[in-house]
Amino acid sequence: MRLTGQRNQCRGCKEYFNSNKAFDKHRTGSFHHGERRCLNVQEMEAKGMVKSSSGFWITEPRLMNGQDDANDETEEIEIDEDCGGEPTRPVV
Numbered sequence: 001m002r003l004t005g006q007r008n009q010c011r012g013c014k015e016y017f018n019s020n021k022a023f024d025k026h027r028t029g030s031f032h033h034g035e036r037r038c039l040n041v042q043e044m045e046a047k048g049m050v051k052s053s054s055g056f057w058i059t060e061p062r063l064m065n066g067q068d069d070a071n072d073e074t075e076e077i078e079i080d081e082d083c084g085g086e087p088t089r090p091v092v
């Protein structure tokens with residue numbers, strides 16, 4: 001799998017995400033109570049997330065048509081200690 005731009009792979013659940021926003025959306029629970037975890041596939045789908053034909057989770061089905069949501073507003077991504085740190089990203 002080639003990772004470009006904001007595309008990343010979660011070190012926790014090994015799923016691929018099309019953007020930091022999508023990655024962030026699949027994380028749930030409280031940092032402070034040690035409850036931070038990944039959503040499973042059913043939970044991601046329940047949130048409206050879909051996996052694109054290229055195998056990357058995206059935040060909304062409207063982004064399916066060859067677009068991605070990586071260029072939406074820049075968001076700070078929280079670091080999940082229990083997820084091995086930052087999502088895997090290529091060195092720019």
Ligand SMILES: [Zn+2]
Nearest residue numbers: 010012013038
């Ligand atoms: Zn995950």
